[in-house]
Amino acid sequence: xxxxxxxxxxxxxxxxxxxxxxxxxxxxxxxxxxxxxxxxxxxxxxxxxxxxxxxxxxxxxxxxxxxxxxxxxxxxxxxxxxxxxxxxxxxxxxxxxxxxxxxxxxxxxxxxxxxxxxxxxxxxxxxxxxxxxxxxxxxxxxxxxxxxxxxxxxxxxxxx
Amino acid sequence: xxxxxxxxxxxxxxxxxxxxxxxxxxxxxxxxxxxxxxxxxxxxxxxxxxxxxxxxxxxxxxxxxxxxxxxxxxxxxxxxxxxxxxxxxxxxxxxxxxxxxxxxxxxxxxxxxxxxxxxxxxxxxxxxxxxxxxxxxxxxxxxxxxxxxxxxxxxxxxxx
Numbered sequence: 001x002x003x004x005x006x007x008x009x010x011x012x013x014x015x016x017x018x019x020x021x022x023x024x025x026x027x028x029x030x031x032x033x034x035x036x037x038x039x040x041x042x043x044x045x046x047x048x049x050x051x052x053x054x055x056x057x058x059x060x061x062x063x064x065x066x067x068x069x070x071x072x073x074x075x076x077x078x079x080x081x082x083x084x085x086x087x088x089x090x091x092x093x094x095x096x097x098x099x100x101x102x103x104x105x106x107x108x109x110x111x112x113x114x115x116x117x118x119x120x121x122x123x124x125x126x127x128x129x130x131x132x133x134x135x136x137x138x139x140x141x142x143x144x145x146x147x148x149x150x151x152x153x154x155x156x157x158x159x160x
Numbered sequence: 161x162x163x164x165x166x167x168x169x170x171x172x173x174x175x176x177x178x179x180x181x182x183x184x185x186x187x188x189x190x191x192x193x194x195x196x197x198x199x200x201x202x203x204x205x206x207x208x209x210x211x212x213x214x215x216x217x218x219x220x221x222x223x224x225x226x227x228x229x230x231x232x233x234x235x236x237x238x239x240x241x242x243x244x245x246x247x248x249x250x251x252x253x254x255x256x257x258x259x260x261x262x263x264x265x266x267x268x269x270x271x272x273x274x275x276x277x278x279x280x281x282x283x284x285x286x287x288x289x290x291x292x293x294x295x296x297x298x299x300x301x302x303x304x305x306x307x308x309x310x311x312x313x314x315x316x317x318x319x320x
Binding site: 022025028029030031032038042069070072074075110111113115118136141143145146153155157159 | 182185188189190191192194198202229230231232233234235236270271273275276278296297298299300301302303304305306313315317319
């Protein structure tokens with residue numbers, strides 16, 4: 001799965017991936033009625049670096065990497081991943097996460113923190129665990145799932 | 161300790177409080193060489209509501225309140241507090257935090273999460289505990305303290 005830095009020209013493709021996930025409202029803390037600007041601020045704001053997973057010229061998923069905090073907290077990265085709904089189950093999120101682990105290590109980050117994994121997103125939690133992330137804590141009832149109601153969020157962490 | 165909503169005219173006073181704390185670099189994840197725009201983005205960006213503690217026309221401390229996440233996470237608040245160094249030890253942070261607990265409850269938030277308390281900021285940790293916040297987890301070596309080196313961050317939480 002080739003992964004390359006995203007360019008400005010990729011954004012419409014990223015938006016096409018993010019929009020159904022945002023409308024769905026089950027796995028990301030994004031407003032279900034949010035517009036393109038909301039998605040861009042979340043996933044592709046200037047302090048973030050984006051990568052895309054591309055196959056035969058089609059973008060199947062994307063990641064962002066940023067410092068999770070500024071100043072004294074800037075040695076810990078934060079990353080996010082989105083896979084096109086039609087391409088799920090093909091290892092794209094795994095490839096993107098493995099890529100960002102290597103990228104963050106190369107950039108000198110000492111760890112990666114996921115601030116808000118929805119606990120009921122079991123495939124994601126399982127995947128992050130398999131890639132070396134631990135659950136540091138559950139955030140009690142921190143996410144209102146459109147079907148399941150209030151469920152926990154998770155803070156996950158991997159040292160580099 | 162009277163606490164009131166901040167106005168645009170208050171910003172220079174807030175900056176005067178935040179700047180030495182930012183230069184100090186021991187208690188907030190802010191770049192020590194950051195400028196006023198960095199401070200404003202951190203403490204007073206548009207999605208935040210600010211309050212000030214004022215005595216005899218002098219602003220001694222300030223708070224911000226925001227939703228910690230968007231969408232399904234927007235029922236949990238995040239708050240921050242700064243006290244003018246010269247006014248420490250007078251209960252200003254306590255008053256500001258107690259005020260924001262009431263404010264967040266009135267606004268319908270179900271809890272308040274502090275994402276990144278520097279673990280060596282013991283007066284703050286003690287204070288938040290006394291106001292009903294629990295440590296959900298330590299973030300291992302997540303903060304580089306200018307004197308103490310790598311120390312833990314804390315995620316703290318209080319249900320409302």
